[in-house]
Amino acid sequence: MEYLKESVDYGILAILFFMSFVSIWLSIERYFFYKSVDLMEYKTKNEVEVILTNNLSTISSIASNAPYVGLLGTVMGIMVVFYDMGQNSSLETSVVVIGLSLALKATALGLLVAIPSMMLYSAFLRKTDILFAKWEDEINKKI
Template identity: 55%
Template sequence: MVYFRKIFFLSKVKIEEFKKKGELENTLTNNLTTISTIASNAPYIGLFGTVCGIMITFYKISESSNFDTSSVMLGLALALKATAFGILVAIFATIVYNGLARKVEVLMTKWEDLNEN
């Protein structure tokens, strides 16, 4: 996963090897946009799964000649799992993104301190 690769990379980067601030910043922030995009879009993907699950449940109800409450509830419960999963992914990705962004800030500050004239 991109999360763990980025965490490992930031722990091993040698800021002394970079001569230009922009080069260091580009290297440190590579893939952070991907993590941010996952964090912001995961709930929507989960919600889309929920809508699809509810639509399938309603379709099955319309095809059935008898109305069974337990099958409707089961279908709705399964549909809501998609939203729950999307929210969990978003929370995890947001926590990881914020931690990585802070690590980038710390490394940039250390680089600036090393290169003060």
């Protein structure tokens, strides 16, 4: 059971760390892409839309799923606390409360990954709309 306690914490934390790393990495990539993109290289509406929204769905998926990963860690942590409570004949309130508070850290970390990811996704979506509008204006000038 000790192995399960440690693996739950480290496993969930590793998944959330990986999710945050991917979200930050893709956000940096999008930021520099939007700063350097030449919209007139693309001839069709679909080309522009695909290139501007590339990687945004991954950021959005991370933002929407990170709380669930954190919640999974919390549920598993609470299960471990209940198992420990059942194994020990003496129940001390402080031990139970500490175990539950440690279990809740996974949900907090999931939210810590999700909130900035959702903010970045929304900002990039807005930037995509602006760049797409600029592209449409340039195409309409040529006509």
